[in-house]
Amino acid sequence: xxxxxxxxxxxxxxxxxxxxxxxxxxxxxxxxxxxxxxxxxxxxxxxxxxxxxxxxxxxxxxxxxxxxxxxxxxxxxxxxxxxxxxxxxxxxxxxxxxxxxxxxxxxxxxxxxxxxxxxxxxxxxxxxxxxxxxxxxxxxxxxxxxxxxxxxxxxxxxxxxxxxxxxxxxxxxxxxxxxxxxxxxxxxxxxxxxxxxxxxxxxxxxxxxxxxxxxxxxxxxxxxxxxxxxxxxxxxxxxxxxxxxxxxxxxxxxxxxxxxxxxxxxxxxxxxxxxxxxxxxxxxxxxxxxxxxxxxxxxxxxxxxxxxxxxxxxxxxxxxxxxxxxxxxxxxxxxxxxxxxxxxxxxxxxxxxxxxxxxxxxxxxxxxxxxxxxxxxxxxxxxxxxxxxxxxxxxxxxxxxxxxxxxxxxxxxxxxxxxxxxxxxxxxxxxxxxxxxxxxxxxxxxxxxxxxxxxxxxxxxxxxxxxxxxxxxxxxxxxxxxxxxxxx
Amino acid sequence: xxxxxxxxxxxxxxxxxxxxxxxxxxxxxxxxxxxxxxxxxxxxxxxxxxxxxxxxxxxxxxxxxxxxxxxxxxxxxxxxxxxxxxxxxxxxxxxxxxxxxxxxxxxxxxxxxxxxxxxxxxxxxxxxxxxxxxxxxxxxxxxxxxxxxxxxxxxxxxxxxxxxxxxxxxxxxxxxxxxxxxxxxxxxxxxxxxxxxxxxxxxxxxxxxxxxxxxxxxxxxxxxxxxxxxxxxxxxxxxxxxxxxxxxxxxxxxxxxxxxxxxxxxxxxxxxxxxxxxxxxxxxxxxxxxxxxxxxxxxxxxxxxxxxxxxxxxxxx
Numbered sequence: 001x002x003x004x005x006x007x008x009x010x011x012x013x014x015x016x017x018x019x020x021x022x023x024x025x026x027x028x029x030x031x032x033x034x035x036x037x038x039x040x041x042x043x044x045x046x047x048x049x050x051x052x053x054x055x056x057x058x059x060x061x062x063x064x065x066x067x068x069x070x071x072x073x074x075x076x077x078x079x080x081x082x083x084x085x086x087x088x089x090x091x092x093x094x095x096x097x098x099x100x101x102x103x104x105x106x107x108x109x110x111x112x113x114x115x116x117x118x119x120x121x122x123x124x125x126x127x128x129x130x131x132x133x134x135x136x137x138x139x140x141x142x143x144x145x146x147x148x149x150x151x152x153x154x155x156x157x158x159x160x161x162x163x164x165x166x167x168x169x170x171x172x173x174x175x176x177x178x179x180x181x182x183x184x185x186x187x188x189x190x191x192x193x194x195x196x197x198x199x200x201x202x203x204x205x206x207x208x209x210x211x212x213x214x215x216x217x218x219x220x221x222x223x224x225x226x227x228x229x230x231x232x233x234x235x236x237x238x239x240x241x242x243x244x245x246x247x248x249x250x251x252x253x254x255x256x257x258x259x260x261x262x263x264x265x266x267x268x269x270x271x272x273x274x275x276x277x278x279x280x281x282x283x284x285x286x287x288x289x290x291x292x293x294x295x296x297x298x299x300x301x302x303x304x305x306x307x308x309x310x311x312x313x314x315x316x317x318x319x320x321x322x323x324x325x326x327x328x329x330x331x332x333x334x335x336x337x338x339x340x341x342x343x344x345x346x347x348x349x350x351x352x353x354x355x356x357x358x359x360x361x362x363x364x365x366x367x368x369x370x371x372x373x374x375x376x377x378x379x380x381x382x383x384x385x386x387x388x389x390x391x392x393x394x395x396x397x398x399x400x401x402x403x404x405x406x407x408x409x410x411x412x413x414x415x416x417x418x419x420x421x422x423x424x425x426x427x428x429x430x431x432x433x434x435x436x437x438x439x440x441x442x443x444x445x446x447x448x449x450x451x452x453x454x455x456x457x458x459x460x461x462x463x464x465x466x467x468x469x470x471x472x473x474x475x476x477x478x479x480x481x482x483x484x485x486x487x488x
Numbered sequence: 489x490x491x492x493x494x495x496x497x498x499x500x501x502x503x504x505x506x507x508x509x510x511x512x513x514x515x516x517x518x519x520x521x522x523x524x525x526x527x528x529x530x531x532x533x534x535x536x537x538x539x540x541x542x543x544x545x546x547x548x549x550x551x552x553x554x555x556x557x558x559x560x561x562x563x564x565x566x567x568x569x570x571x572x573x574x575x576x577x578x579x580x581x582x583x584x585x586x587x588x589x590x591x592x593x594x595x596x597x598x599x600x601x602x603x604x605x606x607x608x609x610x611x612x613x614x615x616x617x618x619x620x621x622x623x624x625x626x627x628x629x630x631x632x633x634x635x636x637x638x639x640x641x642x643x644x645x646x647x648x649x650x651x652x653x654x655x656x657x658x659x660x661x662x663x664x665x666x667x668x669x670x671x672x673x674x675x676x677x678x679x680x681x682x683x684x685x686x687x688x689x690x691x692x693x694x695x696x697x698x699x700x701x702x703x704x705x706x707x708x709x710x711x712x713x714x715x716x717x718x719x720x721x722x723x724x725x726x727x728x729x730x731x732x733x734x735x736x737x738x739x740x741x742x743x744x745x746x747x748x749x750x751x752x753x754x755x756x757x758x759x760x761x762x763x764x765x766x767x768x769x770x771x772x773x774x775x776x777x778x779x780x781x782x783x784x785x786x787x788x789x790x791x792x793x794x795x796x797x798x799x800x801x802x803x804x805x
Binding site for chain 1: 489491492499503638639640644646647649650651
């Protein structure tokens with residue numbers, strides 16, 4: 001079920017209302033049933049895959065806790081990880097490996113007769129698999145008690161707001177909340193609905209409108225001008241942010257209405273002043289997952305400098321691969337790995353250079369230059385993320401610098417011929433929605449909207465709400481577009 | 489919780505009267521408008537057509553048959569009901585709505601094409617239906633088509649005008665008595681477009697499209713026969729007309745003879761004339777077309793005169 005669909009507009013209030021009307025002891029049954037229904041709306045049979053990992057991890061957790069020695073505990077952890085990674089390997093990565101083995105075999109004059117798996121990727125597989133893995137790892141580390149209530153554990157993996165695209169939660173945050181009785185709270189409900197409305201605005205008014213520009217350009221890059229490629233690349237940066245953070249806001253907001261607090265997933269990422277800063281603000285639940293369960297176990301930065309950089313690079317490479325079984329995602333991850341390593345290597349030199357030219361004295365300018373450079377680096381990487389294949393991505397990136405020359409020449413001689421590949425009103429609408437987003441972000445930087453709105457009189461609050469809801473209904477794009485991150 | 493639910497209900501209900509009123513104003517405005525999408529629907533619903541001869545069909549009616557030429561040549565009041573981007577089912581639905589609101593015509597010129605009886609799931613130019621979505625006939629006509637109109641469009645005020653800023657402005661202006669004038673004359677619009685380069689390019693290295701058999705949809709065929717039977721019963725003479733197609737494109741339809749025979753036999757069954765212009769010299773002249781299936785304004789007006797000449801032997805004043 002899509003958040004931006006009519007079925008969800010019915011599903012959510014009904015489930016929430018029933019949740020508070022039912023006695024606490026029965027709530028998990030309702031929420032679990034609702035979550036199953038939510039998931040099965042996409043493709044019912046895929047729930048069996050989810051069911052398999054839930055059963056394995058539930059018993060693995062108990063066995064881990066009951067195990068007498070470390071060897072046995074390790075054995076159960078490995079069993080759980082193999083089951084989870086195995087599911088990912090089969091359903092997400094098998095065809096990718098098979099295709100690459102075939103290409104390699106063909107290159108050396110052999111044939112690979114291994115058949116391809118003919119099924120669509122189960123929706124949100126990487127998200128709930130990672131959430132399940134974090135549970136067994138935490139139990140193994142002794143930081144989380146094994147959950148002995150099968151229903152509650154299933155709900156931990158399947159809780160519908162964050163089931164298909166996160167935030168990827170930790171057991172320490174969610175399991176205690178699922179055990180605790182939540183009473184209806186007016187503040188929670190209002191805060192949750194506000195967040196949901198803002199998330200929906202970002203998705204249907206901003207992201208899906210930007211997609212009207214970016215989709216045709218990325219799907220046919222060879223017939224575009226450098227200007228339209230440049231705009232498409234920049235717009236995609238905002239599109240993917242609004243698409244994914246919009247989903248996260250709706251997820252966090254809908255859980256909040258029910259009294260459950262999910263972790264923050266985004267914190268104005270394009271305000272980042274470095275790639276490291278960007279990853280502390282973007283998809284926080286995934287970056288902290290990789291930090292906790294991969295980067296630190298690899299040794300983190302408490303090893304020799306070259307090894308620390310290698311660890312950093314490996315984490316980004318795997319993060320890219322987590323997103324999708326495609327070379328474009330791997331290159332995207334590698335690019336971020338390269339940015340991070342290069343950024344760390346040159347940090348001292350860059351600081352000296354800034355000092356030498358006097359930038360450090362102009363804090364505002366220095367910060368904004370850093371933001372702009374970070375944004376441009378991230379945008380170049382997004383091209384690999386969005387392009388239909390890596391050849392298209394390299395082609396687009398190679399043409400991006402041409403935008404400056406093309407714009408100057410055309411504006412000077414033939415301003416009416418500056419071609420964007422789409423009508424000017426579409427371009428104008430895209431720029432307008434980005435301006436609205438940035439205006440909201442700017443004000444959020446000073447004080448949270450929740451706090452600001454709370455202080456305003458009712459009529460002003462309601463005007464803001466009506467503005468947001470009517471903008472969604474009237475200017476939103478309702479073409480049943482999926483959220484980009486559903487595919488992961 | 490009670491306080492929250494009451495406030496939420498109040499929040500939802502408060503703007504509804506305003507939105508309904510606004511939606512009503514825009515609907516009413518567009519129902520008076522003469523702009524591109526609405527002039528024919530408004531004429532139909534206001535019973536303002538009452539033609540002796542109506543031309544029905546797809547874009548091959550709308551851009552091919554000039555009522556002005558037919559009016560002067562035949563001395564009849566003619567009107568073009570051609571609907572761009574439609575197959576027969578939609579054209580027939582419009583004709584039935586026409587009959588409900590207007591005097592029945594004496595003659596119907598039904599234009600034909602090879603794909604008119606094919607299945608169609610797309611609702612082309614859905615904007616034309618927006619001010620009439622509350623009309624039961626329009627609703628029945630449109631709900632067969634996938635995906636465009638749902639609960640929100642039918643019941644939530646103004647939601648149907650989502651991202652239709654120009655239409656809303658036009659509706660408001662028209663409500664205040666400042667309607668735009670559309671480009672059509674009695675439903676016809678001659679096209680001043682140059683030859684479609686895409687088709688020419690596709691043909692530069694051989695045939696533009698692989699020949700294929702056009703599948704006939706059984707429901708469309710049943711409705712086509714129902715249409716002919718209805719007209720026959722109501723003493724409305726139907727003249728089946730196959731307008732020109734650019735000659736290089738005709739072979740694309742591999743089963744063209746079978747489809748033509750189907751039209752011929754249907755016409756013969758009800759004793760209706762069948763005028764086939766596929767052998768007309770216009771078909772060979774690329775300068776008369778703007779793409780493979782559509783005549784440009786010059787071609788359409790020559791064709792209209794030729795059609796009028798043939799009709800003059802069939803119709804009476």
